[in-house]
Amino acid sequence: MKIWLRFQYRDRKGFGTADREWITEYAGDMFRNPEATDRRIALAEVELLPPTVPSKIVALWNNFHALSAKLGVPEPSEPLYLLKAPSSVTAPDAVVSRPPSYDGRIVWEGELGIVIGKTCRGISPDEADAFIFGYTCVNDLTAADLIGKDATFAQWARAKSFDGFCPFGPVIATDIEPASLIVRTIVNGAERQSYPISDMIFSAQEIVSRLSHDMTLFPGDLICCGTSLGVGSIKEASSSLVIAIDGIGELKTEFRLYFL
Template identity: 35%
Template sequence: MKLARFTAGGHTRLGKVVGDSVVDLGAVLPGIGDSMRLLLEQLDGFRDAIEAVAAPAFALADVMLEAPITDPGKYLAIGMNYQSHVDEAAAAGVTAPKTQIWFNKQVTCINGPFGDVDVPRAGPDKVDYEAELGVVIGKRCRHVSRDQARSVIAGYVVCNDVTARDWQFRSPTFTLGKSFDTHGPIGPWITTDDEIADPHALTITLELNGEERQRASTGDMIYDIYDQIAYLSEVMTLLPGDLIATGTPAGVGIAGNRFMKAGDVVRVAVEGLGAIENRFVDEA
């Protein structure tokens, strides 16, 4: 299934995407409203009803797709997780990590798949893109083994881990540089895990103003998705709706000293999951 949040007629709803349409799930999800997190907490119980419902439906062209989840408990992201990105960072004098390196993106950064992204007025002049595969946790879990890790995944989204590089490097943690409002576009929907044969065999690409800047296979990760979940769950309880951004390949803007300015358009696509596209604008 492809589970979405969408706005039509001034109302935001949960839906499932089927071809070029989205089916309103409101009638079969009592008490859920438009919270994807609440749906994921109860997805096993609702799955049959969601799969059966066929109406009412809206043309995708007539609705606004929203961020598929806006209220996760956590948005975690791993750094330097593609060898190609490690290599380009090393060329700039950045030391390669010897373990998994994690940081937070504060959840207020979350943005829709086609929402505008701010070039902040706070002063960063080095706003960058990072194409990533996002994982959405589906079950409360702790101390998950690598072999069990796939069983706790609800599905996948396309992410752009927008980064204010100057703020990123001001402090020992990356959180501030990763967490500006609007700097977490995700979507266009959650593709459930059962639709993806192998999440480590997907092509990920990024285009800046129509020019391809990043291309890789998700199989090129240094620490794959199951390693990541096992590692994180040794430290903390993962909850339904939690987001994990799994790293970016080579081709980020900082490697070529090319940063975002108002008017730039960035499109990120992941094979089998769809694409998100965001215009950068000066913050009002």
């Protein structure tokens, strides 16, 4: 397994692999035969960036057996998804504020993210692992009251695409088995979600395969696998949100409910 990340170090951006305290910087393209350099940088000295710059973000809905049963809705026969704007991406440890144009509920959703590593079109589930670069943590923030505000049109993309509404990272972990993972969400120190990826209706490989028949997936694209039980809304003026997945890391975000 390798742990990949992007960083800002002094006046430049870079990428590389990390261990507990150090980054080995790489040259070239993270997704196309990157080459290790002799530069090592202390992890404590860098600012972490979003681990990729996705051309698109695909977010699934109703992809867990437990949540489907609780909602009392049928399990889908194919992945149900929406697109979040790439401009919603923000870095690990970011401070995100309520959008000035919206005064309703804001919901956090801890999720597993799939990062695509190769251009992907029309593949089978058995081929998918060869196109998956690795996995990351996602907080799929949502302006929940917007979705049904207009009775004639469900505003999923708008509700999920405000600036800062897609924190992900802090790293990408490669060569792990996603079905073995547990996603936890900790809000102001209290665990609010803990659910197994093995409960997904569509596995990571099935998701990538199905989506690749709908659209071309490019290196760096992010797929948010959906969430399960325990989703809640932000209530404190300032809240600490942590999405934790053992084997990947902890994605930390501070959310401020007041307007700037």
